[in-house]
Amino acid sequence: MPMKKSNYLIVDKRILPDYYEKVLAAREMLRTGAVREVSEAARQVGISRSTYYKYKDYLYMPNDATECSKAVFSLMLSHEPGILSQLINTIAELGGNILTITQSLPIDGNASVLLTLDTSSMSLTPQELLKRFSNLRGTGSVKLLAIE
Numbered sequence: 001m002p003m004k005k006s007n008y009l010i011v012d013k014r015i016l017p018d019y020y021e022k023v024l025a026a027r028e029m030l031r032t033g034a035v036r037e038v039s040e041a042a043r044q045v046g047i048s049r050s051t052y053y054k055y056k057d058y059l060y061m062p063n064d065a066t067e068c069s070k071a072v073f074s075l076m077l078s079h080e081p082g083i084l085s086q087l088i089n090t091i092a093e094l095g096g097n098i099l100t101i102t103q104s105l106p107i108d109g110n111a112s113v114l115l116t117l118d119t120s121s122m123s124l125t126p127q128e129l130l131k132r133f134s135n136l137r138g139t140g141s142v143k144l145l146a147i148e
Helices: 019-032 036-047 049-055 083-093 125-134
Strands: 068-080 098-103 110-118 139-147
Touching: 019 049, 019 110, 036 049, 068 083, 068 125, 083 110, 083 125, 098 139, 125 139
Parallel strands: none
Antiparallel strands: 068 110, 068 139, 098 110
């Protein structure tokens, strides 16, 4: 089943405010390690931290693919029996396919999980998946890192 596209538009960036591109540039600086803190990235590109946080989860650069088929999530999970299994089962129930999964050693009762999904057979958008993952028992912070 293809992804729900009704929430998206393809817009020529020339008609958008310049701070959208600046948010993308700041996020790229953070992703690549060019800067370590949001405040530094925001300062370097010329936006406020609040502008960065307001738009960072909603702006993505297009690629050659016409549809989103991969999504990368970062999650913090409680180190309890069944928490990771619950996440994996939820993905399977929604029609997703796990491409990669990496879990860190638990520290202070929490483990970091980096998850890459094939979302081409899912009906939920990456943002809807983010909300679904956030509502699972034992899930702390959930971030959408990239889509393709």
